[in-house]
Amino acid sequence: MTDNSFFEKPTEQSRVKAEIVAKYFWAWAKVIIPRAKKKRTNIAYIDLFSGPGIYKDGSQSTPLLILKRAIADPDMREMLVTIFNDVDLGHTQSLQQAIKSLPDIDSLRHKPIILNREVGEDIAKEWEKFQLYPTLYFVDPWGYKGLSLSLFGTLIKGWGCDCIFFFNYNRSNMALNNPVLEKRMNYLFGKERADALREKIQPMQPKE
Secondary structure: OOOHHHHOOOOHHHHHHHHHHHHHHHHHHHHHHHHHHHHOOOEEEEEOOOOOOEOOOOOEOHHHHHHHHHHHOHHHHHHEEEEEEOOOHHHHHHHHHHHHOOOOHHHOOOOOEEEOOOOOHHHHHHHHHHOOOOEEEEEOOOOOOOOOHHHHHHHOOOOOOEEEEOOOHHHHHHHOOOHHHHHHHHHHHOHHHHHHHHOOOOOOOOOO
């Protein structure tokens, strides 16, 4: 269950993350777009854990920052395909309304796609038709559920594909030696690497 109090107002960490992603997206797109034009292909941005779009204090989260950049840029208006996913139906409905309220949102050639799915291997099938596009993925989960090495491998295997992943060290570190979560940790790290981590002294520091 998502803690909706997180979306009352953005923390300083959330503001920093949003700024990092928005700036990196701009830099990535400016590198990719010229080659994408030559290949006559679109570019894409996919957010696996998008949240509601607007915090209760009115601050805009990452999806809206990305779309505002796209609206302001002639190339992105024509080329950018966006997919925003969240398992919380309330978040996806809120995000959809926030997107509709953006000035000039209809100037985008490709209407943003909103999904309400649990993240896992199966969700990659939703993106098969977009795999020909160079894509920037943003993965900022609450914990680790549904994440795996194979999923990340699928995301970045294509030309021009990149991924920003915020790793939840505290949650993963606590779960490594929890027998109830053994399969999930093996799924995330791969069994061999997970076993090696379990042998280390707990608690480990992020650097370790």
